Amino acid sequence: MINERRRRFGAYLARLRRDARKSQRQLAESLCRISGTASVTRHEISRWERGERIPDVWLPALSVALSIPLRTLERAAAHARGEDIGAGAPSPAEALAYFLPDHDVELGPLASTAGRRVGASTAAALADRAHGLRLADDVIASGDLLAPALRELDGAVQLYRETTHSEETGRSLLSSIGEIAQIAGWIASDAGEHNQAAHAYRLGVSAAREAGDLSLVGNLAGSLAYQLSNTCHEDDGLSLARAALDEAGPDAPTKARALYLDRVAWAQTKAGNPQPAMRALAEAHEAMADEDSQEAPDWAYWVSPEELDVMDARVYTELRRPLRAVPLLQEVLSRYDSTHTRELALYLSWLAVALVDANEPEEGAKTARHMLDLAADFPSDRTARRGRVVLAKLEPYRDVPEVREVLDTYAA
CATH class of the missing domain: 1.10.260.40 (lambda repressor-like DNA-binding domains)
Incomplete structure (x- = not known):
């Protein structure tokens, strides 16, 4: 084992x-x-x-x-x-040590170094730590990672405020603060700490705007919009998702623009607007297919045609179109990276729901079991919410033996 x-x-x-x-x-x-x-x-x-x-x-x-x-x-x-x-x-701290590289920049109390001048090497070190948090989020549960992520964010802000630097270095530091804020907000949201997440996202938007990084502004605003859409604030989520797309502008890197459009599609879906949702999905694929003269930002590393397919399938599932959702999810999951436990569990939850909607409760129960086992290994608020949705979907089919076994095993 x-x-x-x-x-x-x-x-x-x-x-x-x-x-x-x-x-x-x-x-x-x-x-x-x-x-x-x-x-x-x-x-x-x-x-x-x-x-x-x-x-x-x-x-x-x-x-x-x-x-x-x-x-x-x-x-x-x-x-x-x-x-x-x-x-x-x-411990989470030991696991996190893989991802946060050692540098001469110390993201902790900076009283002893207040006023010192920092340059490009410090800015690069802070960017490395932002990237380290992104990597850590793939393999460390949000409940364990939240406190270290918030410490990183506080330390990054303190570093910017208590040191002197050139305008160029200052912009780089602000962009890294925005990136750390986006990761910290995402982790907080996944841990169910929605107020902390919103605070981090808003701080990040402020830093990214000051840095002139409009693509990052769009990612932060879109992340907050996604949380709003998923926590019973559908109208606010839709308004903010549209604003994120508009603020980033038509010249945003193609991966970033595809992500913003996907978030608009999801917000439209949660707001009960199927046709606008479908149009936004199509526009996201068009954006992804466009040739791009700009290099994609580091934070967009995970955006891919496969991830767009997953969002398509999620929208189809939410709109009760299982004949579209099931084959798309099965194809994507057949080649999905199994080391991404949380994301795999979430995507399996959509497949389980779509299978039940397609009148395949036995297959839905089998998929639900796989999903719930993964969720138990990598707990998060999002997987817990999705687990409850899946079990509620299966409940009307309790007389099916495979379904009853799953409900009796996991309902508690």
């Missing part, structure tokens, strides 16, 4: 590979080229990412191939082997 430390280390490697824009096969080829051997295959990379093996002897080559400091990889591998605190389960 793969223990939790090794699973997290595998998820970490998978994220590093995707950030480097390499397939498993391409990474294997890079390692063979760097090492001068032909002994690494795509299947071996897959074993590492599933947590079945730790690539100890390959860490130096991985460091070169993925542009990651060797010390960072060695620390993460040692933690995965249990060398630091023995065989016990890792």
Whole structure:
């Protein structure tokens, strides 16, 4: 059985590979080229990412191939082997240590350094920490990650306020504050702390506007709109989702614009407007297909045609169109990254509902069981809410044995 430390280390490697824009096969080829051997295959990379093996002897080559400091990889591998605190389960702080790199910038109390001048290296360090939080969110439960994320946000704001810097460095620091605020808001929302999330999003919008980063403003405003749409504030969510799209403007990077349009589609769906929702979905795919002269921002790394397909299927499910939703979700999930436990559980919840709507309660129950097992391993407010929706959907089919077994097992 793969223990939790090794699973997290595998998820970490998978994220590093995707950030480097390499397939498993391409990474294997890079390692063979760097090492001068032909002994690494795509299947071996897959074993590492599933947590079945730790690539100890390959860490130096991985460091070169993925542009990651060797010390960072060695620390993460040692933690995965249990060398630091023995065989016990890792604390969130230990898991987070994988993702927040060591730098000369200290995101804590800065009284002793108040007034010192910082430059490009500090701005780059803060951007690295924002990226580290993004990586951590994939593998650490929101309840465990929320407090560290809020500390990072407070420290970033303090760093900006209590140091001096050039205008260019100041803009970079403000953009990183906006990114950390978006991640912290997302984590807070996933933990069910909606007021904290809204505060973080609004702080981030202020920082991103001051930095002149309109794409980031759109991401922050759209994230808050998404929360509003999902917490019984559908009209406010729709208004803000539209405003996020408008503020980012038509020249936003294509991935970002596709994301904003997807959020408009969801807001329209939750507001009970099916035709505008369908139009926004179509526009999101058109935006994604457009050629883009701009490089996508780092925070948009996860936006892809597959993610747009998932939103399509979610909208179809919400609109009670299971014949469209089921095959689309099944196709996407057949190749979805299994290391993203929370997202996989959420997407399975939509498939379970769509299957029941398609009058396939047995398959719906099977999918629900998989979803609920994953949700138990990676708790969040969003997965808990979706679990309740799935169980309520199954309840009218209690006389079906497969359904009754799921309801009796998980209803509590």
